[in-house]
Amino acid sequence: MNFQEAMAKIKIAGRKFILVEDVIINGILIRLAELLENSKANILSENEKDLVKIAKNDPIYDRVLLDEKRIEFMARSVREIAAYGSPVGIELEHKVLKNGLDLRKVSVPLGVVGVIFESRPNVVIDIFALCFKSKNACILKGGSDAENSNEILMTLISQAIEGKCGENIFMIDLVFLLRNDRELVAEFLKSDRYVDVIIPRGGRGLIDFVRKNSTVPVIETGAGVVHAYFDEFGDSDKCREIVFNAKVSRPSVCNALDTLIVHRSRLNDLRNICIYLEEKKVEIYADEESFEILNENYSKNLLHKADPENFGTEYLSLKMSVKMVESLDEAIDHINTFGSGHSETIITENRERAKKFLDAVDAACVYVNASTRFT
Template sequence: MKIEQQLKKVLEASRQLNLVENDRVKEVLLEVAAQARANTAYILEENQKDLSRMDPEDPKYDRLKLTKERIEGIASDMENVALLDSPVGITLKEMDRPNGLKIKKVTVPFGVIGIIYEARPNVTFDVFALCLKSGNACVLKGGSDAIDSNQAIVSIIQDVLKKFGLNENTVALLPAGREETNEMLRAHGYIDLIIPRGSQGLINFVRENATIPVIETGAGICHTYFDEFGDAAKGREIIFNAKTRRPSVCNALDCLVIHESRLNELPAFGAKLLEEKVVIYADERSYEVLKGKYPQDLLFQATPESYGTEFLSLKMSVKTVDSFDEAVSHISQYSSKHSEAIVSENAERIGTFRKLVDASAVYSNASTAYTDGAQFGLGAEIGISTQKLHARGPMALEELTSYKWIVEGSGQVRPT
């Protein structure tokens, strides 16, 4: 089928969704979750085909990999989304004008949302759940590295849609070729919004080539600043969790910024990181502190490229600063505006950090690993927006709606 013909079918499906009641949407999502569990063996079999084509050392390998536990988590997230209130049809503002007109500002779906993503088959389930719950049809453009996984997942979803009498084109998976990507980015009249999820290269390509609106879900270059007033025990656990919980995801720690007066804590932080054999790229002062106390094959001197890098693996950099202002300056220079954290017991210092650091999520005394739609109580997420227009941070149901003005009259005409 030609891409334009496929997009026409999705557009028609999106219009039909306007008449589907929320209770029906809930039933569909709960059944998709059930079928994800019931078809775990099939999904894993198809996922293994994708994994067999990728080098296990590739940072994307962990994102591509599905397990029984991960599928269970995906199913649970879909159930959580199913049980949330619909974000559609909410009156945001209401007024009665002196001329008798009754005006309301009401939330509505975007219509058709396009997602371009790389080796993340979990996104296929997440996007469908959030789009359906918010009344949107979705066009998915996964990478060739996850083609078998994505085809299996979409086939399961479409079977459930047909079972409940909904249009199977409510979700569409485009072929994995570059030409299909280019057509998608120029799909005026068919796709209302494009959201890229993946590497900075993918995000840049979409932003530079799309002629329809784009919301950037940028790379996560995340810092944790251990302040002169930081609690060492808290810092050790926060740094370890932020770096090692899932190093291949965008909320993982990339750079520890440490106040020079607390460099004596660095060997203890290193001892914890050594549990997962984390590679450290240390600046001159932190390198001297760690030398002889951290394995030589895991400790390297930092270069300029060590900062502003999203490692997506068990690697991180360390930057020593002489002051709080220098810490904020370093973070401002290298941040991708995703998630930044401070470890400090000084309330004034924390408050200043929150005001000065420009990121979609700013933490005090907690791991950046929490930047996630489900962890924020949003059910799931379609991505972490690092821009400021319309949506910022974890994008869930509310961020997938726009609004329209409803004007009720009784025969009014505007005077000349």
């Protein structure tokens, strides 16, 4: 079967999918969760084939890595999605016109959703489960770094569908894993006859490439250049805990902290804020004022003077920038200039300043006294 034939089958299957009962969909998702739990050894074996090609100090290693805990989390997520009510067929709006015409706006599937993603094999399960629950067919293109891991997860998806679809044999065609072939990817991006929307999930380079080369409508997800602003009315100990969690809990993800912004009046608190970061060997790229403070007690081999480009960098590793500002307005301007619109947080005990930050910062998720890792 060539690529065009495969796309045609997915399109046809997607149109039929709307008529499948939710009980069948949920049964397949629950079966997938069971297969994930019962196939840990096989998953880890295939994942190891990917990991041996990556240096352990490479940020990609953690993104590709699967362990029992992460597999269990995938299974739990699939069960949670299965337990949700159906997002399809919900009446969003209803009105009757003066002429008696009865109008209803109802939620329906998008159709065929294409997702191009980097490194993380868990995305195979996440995207399939969300698309399947919402009665969308999906085409997945993962990174070559996780090729073996992606394929074993795709095999489990196929087994779950085959085992629970009953008479709905066409459901086997509802998900397709695109192999790593540049020509196929180029053809995929031009497949507006079959694909209704493409979602690039990864860094800025991937997002820009898809946006520039796709004739299929694109839903652009955000690369994460994430900030935490320590306000002049902030709690230093609270900031230390928030910054530590946002930077260290999983540095390779898009909602991990990249830049800490500190009000000038609180620069001396940097010593307290950065204690835990030093223990975890976090490299800091500090502006001149912040560098002078940190240089007194932060490890010399972990502390660097920042260049302008550091403040627009998504590190995805144990690195971060520190920037001093004179005011809340300057902090907001910096975030709106260098941020990617993903996740931003302020540490403050002043409600008015917190509200101004919430209102003025342009991001999908804006927090007060909370880690950006909640996104």
